[in-house]
Amino acid sequence: MIEASKNNTSSAIVRYGMVGGGSGAFIGEVHRKAIGIDGKATLTAGCFSRSMPLTLETGKALGVNKDRLYESYLEMAGAEAKREDGIDFVSIVTPNSSHFTIARAFLEQGINVVCDKPLTTNYEEALLLQELAKEKDLLFAVTYTYTGYPAVKQAREMIRNGEIGKIRFVNAEYPQEWLAEPVENDPSNKQAFWRTDPAQSGISNCVGDIGSHMENMISYVTGLEIDSLSARLDRMVEGRKLDDNAVIMLNYKGGAEGLYWSSQIAWGHDNDLSFRIYGTEGAISWRQENPNYLRIAKKGEHVKIASRGRDDFYNHPGSYVRLPSGHPEGYFEAFANLYSTYIDALSMKKNGTTPQGDQLDFPTALDGAKGVRFIEKCVESSEKKSAWVKFQEKKER
Numbered sequence: 001m002i003e004a005s006k007n008n009t010s011s012a013i014v015r016y017g018m019v020g021g022g023s024g025a026f027i028g029e030v031h032r033k034a035i036g037i038d039g040k041a042t043l044t045a046g047c048f049s050r051s052m053p054l055t056l057e058t059g060k061a062l063g064v065n066k067d068r069l070y071e072s073y074l075e076m077a078g079a080e081a082k083r084e085d086g087i088d089f090v091s092i093v094t095p096n097s098s099h100f101t102i103a104r105a106f107l108e109q110g111i112n113v114v115c116d117k118p119l120t121t122n123y124e125e126a127l128l129l130q131e132l133a134k135e136k137d138l139l140f141a142v143t144y145t146y147t148g149y150p151a152v153k154q155a156r157e158m159i160r161n162g163e164i165g166k167i168r169f170v171n172a173e174y175p176q177e178w179l180a181e182p183v184e185n186d187p188s189n190k191q192a193f194w195r196t197d198p199a200q201s202g203i204s205n206c207v208g209d210i211g212s213h214m215e216n217m218i219s220y221v222t223g224l225e226i227d228s229l230s231a232r233l234d235r236m237v238e239g240r241k242l243d244d245n246a247v248i249m250l251n252y253k254g255g256a257e258g259l260y261w262s263s264q265i266a267w268g269h270d271n272d273l274s275f276r277i278y279g280t281e282g283a284i285s286w287r288q289e290n291p292n293y294l295r296i297a298k299k300g301e302h303v304k305i306a307s308r309g310r311d312d313f314y315n316h317p318g319s320y321v322r323l324p325s326g327h328p329e330g331y332f333e334a335f336a337n338l339y340s341t342y343i344d345a346l347s348m349k350k351n352g353t354t355p356q357g358d359q360l361d362f363p364t365a366l367d368g369a370k371g372v373r374f375i376e377k378c379v380e381s382s383e384k385k386s387a388w389v390k391f392q393e394k395k396e397r
């Protein structure tokens with residue numbers, strides 16, 4: 001008998017709304033399906049597009065009542081806050097430059113927020129969101145999807161337990177091929193168009209869109225804090241307005257060093273996020289395209305492949321395993337794991353309990369702010385001919 005180990009600990013179904021994610025959009029549908037896996041929250045309201053007919057069309061297809069479909073996110077935030085049966089949280093899945101104003105509108109109305117990455121297009125605004133959420137005692141999550149994988153959580157636990165010793169060197173890569181040609185010139189390719197447009201994407205495309213995932217992943221798995229970095233951002237495709245390839249060297253506090261590469265012109269790579277972490281006693285590596293396995297090399301031992309669902313995982317990562325080994329879990333499950341933890345934490349708060357420790361194992365607004373800091377510092381360094389720049393996070397964790 002196979003049972004999902006992410007049991008439904010919510011005492012009541014939680015209601016959520018969505019901004020963005022209209023028909024033809026990419027990530028909104030992924031969020032909805034991922035939430036649906038555990039069935040802990042119901043889609044109750046939406047402003048799925050800036051076009052009301054599109055919002056109505058999407059809302060109808062998703063079974064959302066017409067009176068909970070809104071022309072603008074501002075109207076939605078105000079109206080939902082007034083209702084007794086208003087939404088408990090909103091998922092924001094619009095292009096980057098709109099995240100700040102949308103998230104702020106919901107926080108100001110006392111509504112919890114899940115926002116996709118990058119959190120905002122500048123660090124100050126990201127910190128403002130973090131402070132507002134704290135002041136209003138609201139739960140804020142940023143969907144850095146890839147930390148939702150059980151194998152990633154296992155790597156983190158192994159490092160926390162000293163299994164590879166003191167970290168000396170970190171390598172992270174995130175190559176993709178989808179922008180190897182100027183596909184943004186085709187008006188039907190909306191995802192490419194807005195990501196390469198500074199007005200909608202922010203100051204970086206490649207680091208903002210995928211490089212920030214590397215930063216979050218390494219920060220999560222290793223706990224290392226960046227001290228300084230030197231970056232080179234390039235536009236390999238002629239005429240492109242923002243970067244499509246980035247090489248970043250890092251110094252972490254405590255002496256470890258790192259090298260990250262993100263690229264959208266790397267033929268042959270679909271979505272090839274990976275990390276390799278080398279310590280004094282061993283190494284761990286993982287690939288997003290084969291996410292159920294960890295490669296572990298310990299000093300003096302044969303190299304091992306640890307399989308999610310087959311081999312012993314620590315309790316916390318093990319609690320996210322849904323299927324026996326050999327039945328692949330993937331992107332939807334990783335997303336569902338973030339949402340499952342977030343919704344459980346929200347339910348605990350609603351029931352008067354304060355979630356703590358692993359009960360809050362999802363990326364927060366502070367993690368989101370750190371990601372935005374990373375993007376800004378990479379751009380700053382690149383503009384200074386790859387000079388080393390100090391990271392100087394303003395908030396201590």
Ligand SMILES: NC(=O)c1ccc[n+]([C@@H]2O[C@H](COP(=O)([O-])OP(=O)(O)OC[C@H]3O[C@@H](n4cnc5c(N)ncnc54)[C@H](O)[C@@H]3O)[C@@H](O)[C@H]2O)c1
Nearest residue numbers: 020021022025026027048049050093094096116117143145
């Ligand atoms: N976590 C991940 O792995 C991941 C993956 C892909 C995208 N993302 C992030 O998700 C966000 C959306 O990316 P996408 O690829 O889905 O984009 P998309 O272009 O496919 O979808 C954006 C949607 O937002 C809607 N929209 C825009 N402005 C709006 C507004 N003011 N009100 C209501 N709706 C509005 C559009 O109509 C569209 O439906 C981006 O910030 C991106 O970085 C995250």
